[in-house]
Amino acid sequence: MKKVTLMAIAILFSGASVFAANSSTMTSDTTKTKKVKPAKVQYTCSMHPEVLSDKPGKCPKCGMELVKKEPAKKKS
Numbered sequence: 777m778k779k780v781t782l783m784a785i786a787i788l789f790s791g792a793s794v795f796a797a798n799s800s801t802m803t804s805d806t807t808k809t810k811k812v813k814p815a816k817v818q819y820t821c822s823m824h825p826e827v828l829s830d831k832p833g834k835c836p837k838c839g840m841e842l843v844k845k846e847p848a849k850k851k852s
């Protein structure tokens with residue numbers, strides 16, 4: 777009978793550890809989401825790269841619709 781109790785405890789423990797792993801994954805996911813700052817989106821004119829705006833609008837130089845500028849893709 778003692779063995780059965782031991783097994784039950786083992787099953788319970790493994791189940792608990794799986795649950796703990798799951799919740800820790802969820803927690804880290806939440807932290808990750810919180811940690812990752814949304815990249816600052818800037819809008820620029822495709823004809824005038826010097827025109828930068830933090831919100832969509834129109835180019836003051838040519839009136840063209842401003843397009844999103846990806847910070848990662850930097851043209852040098």
Ligand SMILES: [Zn+2]
Binds near residue numbers: 821824836
């Ligand atoms: Zn322009």
